Amino acid sequence: MNRFASDRFDVCVHGRGAVGQALALSLSRLGLRVALAGGESPAATAAPDVRTYALSARSVALLQQLKVWDALRAARPPVATAVLDMQVAGDAGGALEFSAWQQGVRELAWIVDAAALEREMETALRFAPHVSRVDAAVPADLVALCDGRDSPQREALGVEVERVDYGQRAVAARLHCDRPHLGRAWQWFRSPDVLALLPFDIDDSRGYGLVWSLPQQRADELMAADAAGFEAALNAASQGAAGTLRLAGERASWPLRLARASRWHGPGWVLLGDAAHVVHPLAGQGLNLGLADVDTLTAVLAERAAREAWRPLGDERLLARYTRARAAPTWAMGQVTDGLLQLFAREGAPWRELRNRGLGLVDHVPALKRWLAHHALQG
Numbered sequence: 001m002n003r004f005a006s007d008r009f010d011v012c013v014h015g016r017g018a019v020g021q022a023l024a025l026s027l028s029r030l031g032l033r034v035a036l037a038g039g040e041s042p043a044a045t046a047a048p049d050v051r052t053y054a055l056s057a058r059s060v061a062l063l064q065q066l067k068v069w070d071a072l073r074a075a076r077p078p079v080a081t082a083v084l085d086m087q088v089a090g091d092a093g094g095a096l097e098f099s100a101w102q103q104g105v106r107e108l109a110w111i112v113d114a115a116a117l118e119r120e121m122e123t124a125l126r127f128a129p130h131v132s133r134v135d136a137a138v139p140a141d142l143v144a145l146c147d148g149r150d151s152p153q154r155e156a157l158g159v160e161v162e163r164v165d166y167g168q169r170a171v172a173a174r175l176h177c178d179r180p181h182l183g184r185a186w187q188w189f190r191s192p193d194v195l196a197l198l199p200f201d202i203d204d205s206r207g208y209g210l211v212w213s214l215p216q217q218r219a220d221e222l223m224a225a226d227a228a229g230f231e232a233a234l235n236a237a238s239q240g241a242a243g244t245l246r247l248a249g250e251r252a253s254w255p256l257r258l259a260r261a262s263r264w265h266g267p268g269w270v271l272l273g274d275a276a277h278v279v280h281p282l283a284g285q286g287l288n289l290g291l292a293d294v295d296t297l298t299a300v301l302a303e304r305a306a307r308e309a310w311r312p313l314g315d316e317r318l319l320a321r322y323t324r325a326r327a328a329p330t331w332a333m334g335q336v337t338d339g340l341l342q343l344f345a346r347e348g349a350p351w352r353e354l355r356n357r358g359l360g361l362v363d364h365v366p367a368l369k370r371w372l373a374h375h376a377l378q379g
């Protein structure tokens with residue numbers, strides 16, 4: 001990575017998660033001088049991230065522009081798998097199926113190894129012109145906070161966060177299966193837990209990424225269970241629909257919340273990714289939203305360079321364009337994921353009937369299905 005003298009940078013990006021890395025790469029392509037602040041990348045230091053991310057078409061397009069996607073696709077063993085169809089099941093017979101063929105696209109999404117994604121971005125950053133890695137904040141015209149859901153920098157600015165803790169944890173792991181995945185993703189709304197199996201090419205296409213959102217106590221029990229106990233619970237929950245599942249490695253779990261910062265920009269600063277908004281992972285959209293933030297901020301700053309270069313990068317009017325563009329899609333995703341979760345958390349026959357009929361109804365209204373798929377694909 002290039003190092004500049006200690007003079008001022010155009011942008012200081014805080015946070016070396018996927019959103020901060022993508023932003024640094026993207027802004028360096030505009031010719032801006034970027035400082036990327038934060039310790040070692042999580043991919044280099046922490047225990048390997050066992051998550052697999054579902055990435056939308058828009059996220060993949062951004063990674064292509066950043067010259068990261070081709071490396072991910074070329075990696076061996078594979079670290080990216082196409083989703084060709086998806087089965088969603090309710091808790092009383094309701095079902096919904098999406099297929100790439102029906103939607104007229106090559107794939108519904110890509111399932112990507114979380115650690116490999118950060119690693120490839122780290123490699124791209126090493127070759128990126130205009131990016132310097134720094135240990136702490138440096139003077140810059142714009143400070144971009146991508147330091148995650150508990151953003152210390154956001155706290156320091158006194159930005160309030162509206163937050164709902166779900167009292168749930170998401171358990172993630174890699175799984176082996178006795179059958180090939182055939183590109184199919186599975187999701188069960190089991191009331192109160194949500195179980196997702198994401199096709200992933202380990203073990204000759206006989207693998208899945210697991211995201212299982214459960215009430216805190218049940219998640220703790222499953223994390224404490226031995227492998228055989230965990231696998232028995234998992235196979236009981238999935239009822240063998242995808243085949244018999246076995247753990248392929250460690251489990252890890254994350255607390256779940258819905259959160260939204262009250263302000264996303266101010267004079268000389270802007271929030272992106274989980275620092276600005278956190279959604280439940282049931283729709284696999286948190287990172288997609290963060291990468292769309294990156295795309296939008298880059299477009300706003302590119303437009304400034306073309307038409308109003310006199311405006312400082314930290315100009316509030318400029319940054320307000322970014323906030324306005326991102327407010328509605330991120331709010332809508334928060335509402336959809338929260339609404340689904342609340343609907344499936346309700347006890348009682350009428351609610352069960354309503355949600356399962358709802359799934360069946362969507363399955364039979366092609367326009368509504370197309371609309372849902374389009375929003376999931378575009379992130």
Ligand SMILES: Cc1cc2nc3c(=O)[nH]c(=O)nc-3n(C[C@H](O)[C@H](O)[C@H](O)COP(=O)(O)OP(=O)(O)OC[C@H]3O[C@@H](n4cnc5c(N)ncnc54)[C@H](O)[C@@H]3O)c2cc1C
Nearest residue numbers: 015017018019038053054147148273274284285286287288
């Ligand atoms: C189980 C699970 C499954 C998920 N699945 C999906 C999915 O399928 N698809 C999807 O789109 N999203 C998914 N998500 C959401 C996704 O993980 C997050 O939205 C995404 O990781 C947010 O990226 P980020 O870079 O904003 O934050 P983070 O990944 O949290 O990165 C923040 C970075 O900032 C660093 N940092 C912290 N403090 C400071 C500081 N003071 N200075 C500098 N750096 C600092 C941290 O070390 C970290 O590296 C999932 C989430 C979970 C929990």
